[in-house]
Amino acid sequence: MQMDQPITASSGKVRTKSAHPFRKLMKYHALWILALPGILLLLVNNYLPMFGIFLAFKSLNFSKGIWGSEWVGFDNFKFLFMTNDIWRIIANTVLYNLVFIVINTALSVLLALLLNEVKNKLFSKFIQSSMLLPHFISMVVVAYLVFGFLNPDLGFINKSILEPSGHEAVSWYMSPTYWPYILIIVNSWKSVGFGSIIYLATIIGIDKEYYEAAMIDGAGKWKQMTKITVPFLIPIMIILTLLSIGRIFNADFGLFYQVTMNSGMLKDVTEVIDTYVYNALLVSGDTDLASSAGLLQSVIGFILVVSVNLLVKRISSDKALF
Amino acid sequence: MKTSNRTNPFIILFFILFSAASLLPFWLILMVSLTGQNALVKFGYSFWPKEFDLAAYRFLWHDAEPILRAYGVSIFVTVIGTVVSLFVTSALAYTLSRNDFPFRGALSFYVLFTMLFGGGLLPWYLVYTKFLHLNDSLLALIIPGLLGGFNVFIMRTYFTTSIPPSLVDSAQIDGASEYRTYFSIVLPLSLPVLATIGLFVIVAYWNDWFTSLVFISNDKLYNLQYFLYNTLMNAQYLQAIASKAHIDSASDRILPMEQLQMAMAMIAVLPVAMVFPFLQKYFVKGLTVGAVKG
Numbered sequence: 153m154q155m156d157q158p159i160t161a162s163s164g165k166v167r168t169k170s171a172h173p174f175r176k177l178m179k180y181h182a183l184w185i186l187a188l189p190g191i192l193l194l195l196v197n198n199y200l201p202m203f204g205i206f207l208a209f210k211s212l213n214f215s216k217g218i219w220g221s222e223w224v225g226f227d228n229f230k231f232l233f234m235t236n237d238i239w240r241i242i243a244n245t246v247l248y249n250l251v252f253i254v255i256n257t258a259l260s261v262l263l264a265l266l267l268n269e270v271k272n273k274l275f276s277k278f279i280q281s282s283m284l285l286p287h288f289i290s291m292v293v294v295a296y297l298v299f300g301f302l303n304p305d306l307g308f309i310n311k312s313i314l315e316p317s318g319h320e321a322v323s324w325y326m327s328p329t330y331w332p333y334i335l336i337i338v339n340s341w342k343s344v345g346f347g348s349i350i351y352l353a354t355i356i357g358i359d360k361e362y363y364e365a366a367m368i369d370g371a372g373k374w375k376q377m378t379k380i381t382v383p384f385l386i387p388i389m390i391i392l393t394l395l396s397i398g399r400i401f402n403a404d405f406g407l408f409y410q411v412t413m414n415s416g417m418l419k420d421v422t423e424v425i426d427t428y429v430y431n432a433l434l435v436s437g438d439t440d441l442a443s444s445a446g447l448l449q450s451v452i453g454f455i456l457v458v459s460v461n462l463l464v465k466r467i468s469s470d471k472a473l474f
Numbered sequence: 475m476k477t478s479n480r481t482n483p484f485i486i487l488f489f490i491l492f493s494a495a496s497l498l499p500f501w502l503i504l505m506v507s508l509t510g511q512n513a514l515v516k517f518g519y520s521f522w523p524k525e526f527d528l529a530a531y532r533f534l535w536h537d538a539e540p541i542l543r544a545y546g547v548s549i550f551v552t553v554i555g556t557v558v559s560l561f562v563t564s565a566l567a568y569t570l571s572r573n574d575f576p577f578r579g580a581l582s583f584y585v586l587f588t589m590l591f592g593g594g595l596l597p598w599y600l601v602y603t604k605f606l607h608l609n610d611s612l613l614a615l616i617i618p619g620l621l622g623g624f625n626v627f628i629m630r631t632y633f634t635t636s637i638p639p640s641l642v643d644s645a646q647i648d649g650a651s652e653y654r655t656y657f658s659i660v661l662p663l664s665l666p667v668l669a670t671i672g673l674f675v676i677v678a679y680w681n682d683w684f685t686s687l688v689f690i691s692n693d694k695l696y697n698l699q700y701f702l703y704n705t706l707m708n709a710q711y712l713q714a715i716a717s718k719a720h721i722d723s724a725s726d727r728i729l730p731m732e733q734l735q736m737a738m739a740m741i742a743v744l745p746v747a748m749v750f751p752f753l754q755k756y757f758v759k760g761l762t763v764g765a766v767k768g
Contacts, residue, residue: 180576182652183569187581190566193621196601198588204597218604266488271481275489281751282493285500288746290681292703296739297499299706300506300519306732308502311518345496405684413707429595434688439596446594454591474586 208447212439228444237428238445242401245424248332249400252339253393259340260347261385265377267348268355280352283345291406298338298411326417335422338411339404350392351385358384391464391471398460401425401453425449500743507531507737511730530733533716534741540715541738543694544701547612551697552679555616559675560668562621567629568656573639589623599688614689615697619678625671632667633660670756680746698742705735 208228210221232238263283270276286294301308302324310321324330362380371379403424412422414431425445433442457473465472498521506519510527517524534541569575570582592598608614637660645655661668686700696704705712712731750757 183572183575186565186652186656187569189562190621190626191581191584193562193617194585194588194623196606197598197618197621198592200601200605201593201597202591204593204600207597207600218600263492266485269481269485270489275481275486277754279489279493281754282496284754284757285747285750286496288677288681288750289743290683290699292683292699292706293739293743295706296702296736297503300499300502300736303519306514306518308519308521312520341496341499410683410703426595433596433599443594443596446596450592450594457590473589 205443205447205450207439208443210443212443224440228440229448232441232444232448235441237423240420241423241425241428241445244421245403245426246400248335248403248424249396251336252343253396253400255336255340256343256347257389257393259344261351261382261389263344263348264351264355264385265381267352268381269373280345280349284349285345286342287346291404291410294338294342294406295410295413298334299413302334325413325415328418328421331412331418331421335407335411339407342407347392351388354385354388355381387468388471390467394460394464394467398457399453401449401456403427405430500747503736503739503743507733507740509733511733514730514732527730527733529730530737533730533734534737540693541698541701541741544696544698547615547695548680548698551612551615551682552676555619555679556672556675558616559620559625560672563625563671564629564661564664564668565656566621567626567633568660570626570630571633571637572642585623585626595688602689609689610692610695611689612695615682615685615695618685619675619682625674629664629667629671632664636667637663666756673753673756677746702738702742705738 207218209223209225210218211224211228212218213221216222267276267279270279299307302310304310304321304323304325307324309324313319314321322330324334358381363376366376366380403426405426408422408424408427409430412418414427415422426449429442429446429449432438432445461473502519502521505521505523506514507530508526508528509519509523510525511529513523513525566585570578570585572578575581602614602618603609608617641659641663642655645659646652650659681699682697683699683703686695686697687703690696690700693704705715709731712735716731716734
């Protein structure tokens with residue numbers, strides 16, 4: 153088929169004059185066919201659910217079917233906000249994410265700066281491997297690791313630390329006070345290594361001439377770090393922070409669901425929007441709350457991502473998403 | 475240029491402690507899985523057991539059927555999912571990378587928009603269960619992970635920056651069809667980006683438990699992660715499996731539940747922990763791939 157018009161068929165520079173829309177479509181039919189499976193997957197996995205957001209304005213009743221269910225306007229949202237849970241859940245989601253952003257950014261940058269000072273290649277590679285490993289295991293396995301420490305009957309902390317030193321054992325999975333700290337520690341343990349690798353890649357990319365010039369001028373290690381390395385890292389720190397703020401309404405479902413073992417006693421301090429929607433949908437079966445809370449999250453998330461992206465674009469246009 | 479080749483000893487000490495903090499939880503789980511029943515009851519979990527015992531691993535070795543099946547589901551889903559994902563992602567990315575494709579902008583936006591807005595869990599769940607009727611099928615574990623907008627853009631950036639357009643042009647002047655160009659020129663030249671994305675996809679499939687949590691209730695279709703989730707959350711589940719098995723029936727010992735639990739966690743971590751240090755450079759490369767623009 154392409155033998156008929158060998159030059160115009162492909163080249164980006166030489167364009168066909170024939171503007172007949174059907175011929176234009178046919179000319180690229182092979183590219184359409186290549187793109188088609190991807191287009192269909194996005195349709196099923198992303199676009200159909202998007203159209204499903206109208207469900208938030210219906211009272212879903214499976215016996216009547218999706219189309220037969222009644223329209224209720226904003227009633228679902230009214231109920232959602234009447235429960236009072238929603239404010240606590242939103243606060244949990246946003247506050248945890250803020251703390252994660254601050255702690256993870258600070259620790260990742262610190263680690264990257266220190267890692268850059270490790271001269272032995274083999275040692276450096278070992279450190280990188282061991283701090284990346286937590287990133288590559290599933291939250292289910294993380295839940296096992298945490299359980300190893302916190303198992304109330306046999307766990308390391310109760311049996312090997314608290315009891316021998318004469319303290320009372322703690323029923324960890326029933327004591328909400330400790331969980332903000334536990335979740336922050338687990339989250340850092342899992343993500344700091346990965347974050348520091350990104351910053352390390354930036355540090356390695358800095359032109360060595362800056363440091364040579366600084367040394368000639370008599371700048372010591374500390375001066376070089378604060379006056380050259382850190383200023384180079386600040387733009388990427390700002391961008392990554394902004395991108396995380398764009399996702400501040402989305403919690404890490406696995407962290408809050410698996411690591412807490414979905415314990416009801418801990419809900420006050422561990423329930424976030426994602427676990428709330430999941431429990432409403434698949435545990436208590438309250439689809440109206442699930443759909444309205446889900447839509448709230450989607451819309452606010454969309455506004456945040458788009459505005460953050462505009463900000464990122466002003467700082468560095470090639471780091472922006474669009 | 476004079477730089478000292480010695481690392482500050484405090485930094486070395488710091489990183490020894492830091493690596494230990496990263497690895498010790500795994501060590502604890504390994505040791506629990508090797509602790510004998512009596513020592514476990516008496517001293518709890520510890521970093522060095524008073525009594526070593528391989529009973530848990532013996533059980534897994536002899537009565538491994540449910541675990542082997544879960545492993546099989548995980549391997550099957552990961553292999554099929556990754557292969558299909560790489561084809562679908564790269565084919566879409568190839569179309570998007572062609573300057574002369576007239577609907578490039580619109581199609582880019584079609585992909586980009588999925589990264590900005592989502593319908594949420596409920597509509598997504600209904601599409602898979604009430605519309606496609608895929609609950610309790612392996613397809614429900616494969617399809618959701620096949621295509622991500624971010625991966626499409628990473629590949630498209632690679633195609634536009636690393637494959638000279640003149641190469642594509644000259645192949646087509648020589649009469650190669652689009653399919654041939656994609657299969658025998660673009661894909662072979664893109665092995666680095668295929669490896670990088672492929673590794674991300676493998677890890678995502680291997681670690682996935684969420685789709686099982688939502689869609690799977692038939693325990694024959696549990697993947698490894700979901701199997702582990704069930705044995706942790708629900709002690710009776712493990713007990714039921716163990717009672718069906720016939721470990722050491724002659725000596726009729728109590729089955730070591732706690733060790734068994736932790737031994738299963740170990741055999742789930744093992745493949746990742748053994749493979750990934752060797753593939754680490756691809757991951758790092760994947761993190762630093764160039765700008766992603768729609």
